[in-house]
Amino acid sequence: MRQITYCKALNEALDQCMAADDAVVLLGEDIGQFGGVFQVTAGLMNKYGKERVVDVPIAEAGFVGAGVGAALTGMRPVVEIMFMDFTTVCMDMIVNQMAKMHYMFGGRGKVPMVLRTNIGAGRGTAAQHSQSLQSWFMQVPGLYVAAPATPYDAKGLLIEAIRNDNPVMFVEHKKLYITKGDVPEEDYTVPFGKAAIRHEGSDITIVATLAMVQRALDAAKLAAEKGISVEVIDPRTLVPLDKETILNSVKKTGKVIVSDEGHKTCGAAAEISAIIAEEAVEYLKAPVVRVCSPDTPVPFSPPLEQAFIPDVKDLMPAIERLAQY
Amino acid sequence: MPIEREILLQMYQSMVTIRQFEERIADLYARGLVPGLAHLYTGQEAVAVGICSALRDDDYITSTHRGHGHVIAKGSKLNEMMAELFGKKSGYCKGKGGSMHIADMDIGILGANGIAGGGLPIATGAGWSAKWRKTDQVSVCFFGDNSSNNGTFHESLNLAAQFKLPVIYVCENNLYGISNPHENQTPIRDLSVRAMAYDMPGQTVDGNSVLEVFEAAQKAAKRARAQEGPSLIECKTYRWRGHHEGDPNQGERYRSREEIAQWRKKDPVERFAKYLIKEKEATKAELAELDDAVTARINESVEFARSSEFPLLEELYHDIYVNEG
Numbered sequence: 320m321r322q323i324t325y326c327k328a329l330n331e332a333l334d335q336c337m338a339a340d341d342a343v344v345l346l347g348e349d350i351g352q353f354g355g356v357f358q359v360t361a362g363l364m365n366k367y368g369k370e371r372v373v374d375v376p377i378a379e380a381g382f383v384g385a386g387v388g389a390a391l392t393g394m395r396p397v398v399e400i401m402f403m404d405f406t407t408v409c410m411d412m413i414v415n416q417m418a419k420m421h422y423m424f425g426g427r428g429k430v431p432m433v434l435r436t437n438i439g440a441g442r443g444t445a446a447q448h449s450q451s452l453q454s455w456f457m458q459v460p461g462l463y464v465a466a467p468a469t470p471y472d473a474k475g476l477l478i479e480a481i482r483n484d485n486p487v488m489f490v491e492h493k494k495l496y497i498t499k500g501d502v503p504e505e506d507y508t509v510p511f512g513k514a515a516i517r518h519e520g521s522d523i524t525i526v527a528t529l530a531m532v533q534r535a536l537d538a539a540k541l542a543a544e545k546g547i548s549v550e551v552i553d554p555r556t557l558v559p560l561d562k563e564t565i566l567n568s569v570k571k572t573g574k575v576i577v578s579d580e581g582h583k584t585c586g587a588a589a590e591i592s593a594i595i596a597e598e599a600v601e602y603l604k605a606p607v608v609r610v611c612s613p614d615t616p617v618p619f620s621p622p623l624e625q626a627f628i629p630d631v632k633d634l635m636p637a638i639e640r641l642a643q644y
Numbered sequence: 645m646p647i648e649r650e651i652l653l654q655m656y657q658s659m660v661t662i663r664q665f666e667e668r669i670a671d672l673y674a675r676g677l678v679p680g681l682a683h684l685y686t687g688q689e690a691v692a693v694g695i696c697s698a699l700r701d702d703d704y705i706t707s708t709h710r711g712h713g714h715v716i717a718k719g720s721k722l723n724e725m726m727a728e729l730f731g732k733k734s735g736y737c738k739g740k741g742g743s744m745h746i747a748d749m750d751i752g753i754l755g756a757n758g759i760a761g762g763g764l765p766i767a768t769g770a771g772w773s774a775k776w777r778k779t780d781q782v783s784v785c786f787f788g789d790n791s792s793n794n795g796t797f798h799e800s801l802n803l804a805a806q807f808k809l810p811v812i813y814v815c816e817n818n819l820y821g822i823s824n825p826h827e828n829q830t831p832i833r834d835l836s837v838r839a840m841a842y843d844m845p846g847q848t849v850d851g852n853s854v855l856e857v858f859e860a861a862q863k864a865a866k867r868a869r870a871q872e873g874p875s876l877i878e879c880k881t882y883r884w885r886g887h888h889e890g891d892p893n894q895g896e897r898y899r900s901r902e903e904i905a906q907w908r909k910k911d912p913v914e915r916f917a918k919y920l921i922k923e924k925e926a927t928k929a930e931l932a933e934l935d936d937a938v939t940a941r942i943n944e945s946v947e948f949a950r951s952s953e954f955p956l957l958e959e960l961y962h963d964i965y966v967n968e969g
Contacts, residue, residue, distance in 0.1 A: 344776060370776070376806065381799025384765020385772055388783070391754055392704065392773040411796075415759050416766060424747040424755060425737030426963035460964050484966040 320503065326496040328470040329359045329435075332477035333397065335506045337367050340395060343481060345372045346382050347399030347435075356401055357437065357496050379409035383434065387417045390432035395481060400436040402448045403490070406455075417486045418461035433480045437491040439530055439580060440628050446616035449624075451581040453528075456488045457557050457590060463487040463511055464557040468532035470500035472555055475509030482508065490557075492529040492580075512559035516568070520550035523641050524568040524575045526591055527551055531578040531610075531629065538634035547642050557587055565591065566599045573604035574641045580629060583611040605644035608637045647855075652925050653934070655697050655854055659689040659913045660938045662713045665722065666885075668942050669712070669729065673889040677950075678729050680742050685713030687884035690912035691816050692717035694857025694879075695784060698865045704752040704770040704783040706763030708816075710883070711756030714786050715746045718753050726945035732952035739955045740963070752781075760821075761794030763787060764813070768800040771811035771874070782868040784812045784861075790821025792835050801876065805842040810868035812861065813876045816851065818883040823898040839876035851879030852912040855919070882907035 323331070336343045345360060351374040354361030364372040375382040379400060386396040400406055406413060417430050438451035456464050465480055465487055467473040473491070480487040517532055518539050527535035532553045539549035550568050554560055569575050575595060577588040588609040595607055610633045618624055666684040673682045685692070688710075696705070696717035707714040715725065720736070728735025729743050736746050747755040754770055757763040767785030774781035791797060792815055804811045815835050819826045832838075839846025845867070849856045857879055864875035884904065886895035894904070920926045926934075 342776075373807070376799075376802060378795075378799035378802065380796050381765050381768065381803050384762075384796065384800070385769030385803060388704075388706075388754065388766035388769020388771075389773040389776070390769075391749070391766070392770045394773045394776055396769075411759055411762060412765060416757075416762060420747075420755060421966055422963050423737060423741040423745045425735070425740045427737065427747050428749045428754070429966045431966075463965075 320501040322499045323470060323502050324496065325470045325473045325498050325500070326357060326359055328474035328502045329477055329491065330361060330363070331502070332474045332481070333360065333363060334366070336478060336481045337363065337371065339506070342393065342395045343397065344389070344394055345397050345399070346375050346386055348375060348377055348401050350374060350399055355399060357493065359435070359496070360399070379405055380412050383409040384412040384416060386432050386434070387412060387420070387430055390430040391420065391428050395431050397433045397435060397481060400434060403436040403438050403452050404447050404450045406436060406452065413456070414459050418459045422461055429484050430486045431484045433477070433487045433489050435489045435491065437493045439492045439494050440617045440624055441494050443619060443621065443624065445619040449617040451579070451612065453490045453557060454581050454585060454587045454590065457587060461486065462558060464490060465511065466490045466529050466555065466557050468495070468529050468553050468555070470498065470502045472509050474502055475507050476555065478506060479508035479511060483511070490529065494530050498533070509555065511556045512561050513555065514561035514564035515553045515555055516550065516564065517553050518549065518551040520548040520572070522548045522572055522574065523638055524550045524552060524572045525578055525634070526565055526575065527553060527578045528557065528587060529580060531580055534630045535578060535634060538631045538638060541631065541635060542638050547638060549638065560591070562594055562598070566595070569595055569599045570602045573602050574644065575603070576608045576610055576634065576637050576641065578610040578629060578634065580612055582614050583609055584614050586611050605641050608641060610634055610637050649925050651697065652920060655693050655858070656916055656920060656926070656931065657934050657938065658693045658717050659854065659916060660935055661722070661941070662689045662692065662716050663913050664938050664942050665712060665716060668946065670885065670889060672946070679731055682729070682743055682889040683710040683887065684885040684889065685710055687907065687912070688816060688818055688851065688881045689713055690854035690857055690916070691814070691851045691879040691881055692786070694854045695812070695814050695861045697858050698861035699782065699784065701751050703781050704754055704767065706754050706767040706770070706785050707746070707756035708763065708786055708788060709744045709756065709758050709760070710788070711744065711746060715748070715753050715756060719751045720746060720748050720753060722941055722945040723948040726949040727952045730949040730952070731954060732949055733955040733959070734948070734952040738959065738963070761787065761791040761796040764791065764794070764796040764800040768804050768809060768811055771804060771809035772807065774810055780869045782810050782812060782865050784814060786814050786816055788821065789815060789817040789819070789826055789835060790824070790829050792838065793829060801839070801842040801844065801874065804874040805844050808871060808873040810871070811874040812864040812868060813874060815876065815878040817878055817880050820883065820887070820895070820899070822887045823895070825898070834878060836876055836878035844874050844876060846876040846878070848878040848880060851881030852910045852915065854912060854916050884908060
């Protein structure tokens with residue numbers, strides 16, 4: 320199968336959805352002629368015109384809210400927030416409006432809207448362009464939270480998100496945009512709430528999200544050289560979360576690491592760990608270990624930033640520690 | 645152009661319905677039958693009715709926490725409204741939204757909103773949607789004087805003007821943001837001058853004159869339908885009651901009894917009744933008959949609400965997502 324980048328896979332998803340449905344429109348900063356800061360929307364304005372690929376002013380509350388109003392009245396807007404850090408300036412529109420209209424109106428109206436954004440440190444962009452705030456949105460009932468780790472999932476989950484009648488926070492990872500993988504040319508969807516087993520193993524389970532998936536696979540390879548068999552589970556969507564696949568793996572291995580690039584405190588990994596504690600504690604042979612970002616803002620200085628990013632250097636000691644039990 | 649008698653009487657009936665609905669809520673609230681918060685619209689009837697009388701059923705409105713007047717003027721059903729205020733299953737939002745979240749997509753009510761300034765981007769998006777779908781629908785945004793200090797006001801007006809969206813921004817200046825008088829919040833007297841910054845028409849009207857509001861709304865709606873862009877209308881009015889029904893002495897803590905009495909003399913309902921009689925559009929007896937018919941409908945709605953069931957506890961989990969529950 321042909322290989323394309325995660326970025327191109329997202330672009331293709333947008334293109335195919337726009338071709339299939341006139342209700343799909345894109346709103347975002349610098350997404351038109353410029354193609355978006357990560358080039359995810361490159362070429363789409365030329366193809367669909369500036370009416371459907373709209374370069375909006377820097378006014379996140381305004382254009383995210385406009386997306387909500389448009390979605391409520393028959394459109395399927397895909398709104399880009401350039402960096403997840405900027406969701407802080409439009410939280411009312413996401414949390415109080417987009418997420419809960421359907422519920423607070425007693426099932427009247429729907430908001431079929433996708434809010435695309437990205438997380439992740441590693442580009443030297445410091446504390447306001449590098450945060451991984453996905454867990455914030457897991458705590459808001461009414462939102463789906465998609466977290467693709469591969470180009471295949473990037474395309475399939477985005478098409479599913481656009482066609483889904485619910486509001487979706489679509490969380491990309493900026494370090495993944497240039498990664499390549501197998502992606503079918505045709506239009507396909509990846510269903511929400513179905514985790515992928517990225518690598519089978521029998522000693523330790525790592526539940527990893529987004530860029531942590533590849534880092535976990537790299538660690539699994541190193542672990543195998545030491546005779547430790549690691550299973551890597553990628554939830555693919557954080558809401559809905561495929562508890563079954565995660566718990567089945569924990570039941571098999573009895574040892575688990577949960578790894579997410581968000582902060583350790585109250586993060587996605589904290590939630591997954593709590594579910595394991597609630598529903599599979601009797602299968603555990605060792606404490607659940609979280610490998611996440613430390614509870615500091617993202618630092619600028621390269622060595623500090625590298626220390627901040629959870630990766631193989633943090634996963635390996637955790638694996639070795641669990642192997643001791 | 646003279647306004648048809650039928651339309652004038654409809655306006656009167658709508659104003660009386662709002663007045664009586666609110667007076668009844670005040671009574672029911674005082675007797676503990678209506679839970680939560682009730683922000684009454686008494687005294688501001690001319691604004692909602694003047695604006696909505698210039699709209700079609702398929703035009704959109706977004707409303708505020710003080711929304712009963714707007715949604716009644718747009719044509720919402722009294723039974724469902726009253727039941728919602730009682731928290732009953734037969735209410736507009738199945739008892740999940742309450743007073744501040746009445747919505748009815750069938751007649752373009754995109755929701756009252758508990759967040760000051762929350763509706764501004766949403767109405768903007770609904771206008772955008774009308775433009776994308778090439779309908780000639782108009783989107784109206786009701787908001788209060790203090791919401792015009794919110795970032796969403798400026799973001800929305802800028803978006804609407806830049807993209808020539810069919811939106812009418814209706815600033816309902818009732819002189820108080822909760823307990824804070826207008827002059828403590830904003831250095832300008834007429835908020836309509838803010839339109840100048842966005843190159844759109846701005847007009848301040850007497851918000852206690854339904855005909856003056858209606859005239860301004862017709863002009864703005866015509867402009868919107870002709871794809872000429874948005875308008876800002878500021879309606880100067882006054883809320884007779886406190887910020888909400890729990891406000892001690894109906895706001896006498898922060899405004900004088902004399903001030904309230906002075907505004908009560910400018911009663912928009914009574915003023916319009918006098919006009920209709922003076923212009924021989926209706927007799928006193930005819931208006932009294934209309935008043936009685938409204939009272940009967942209010943009585944019926946209270947009976948409907950009281951005799952309706954509360955939602956079942958399992959409904960707590962319904963309508964979080966579309967197609968679920």
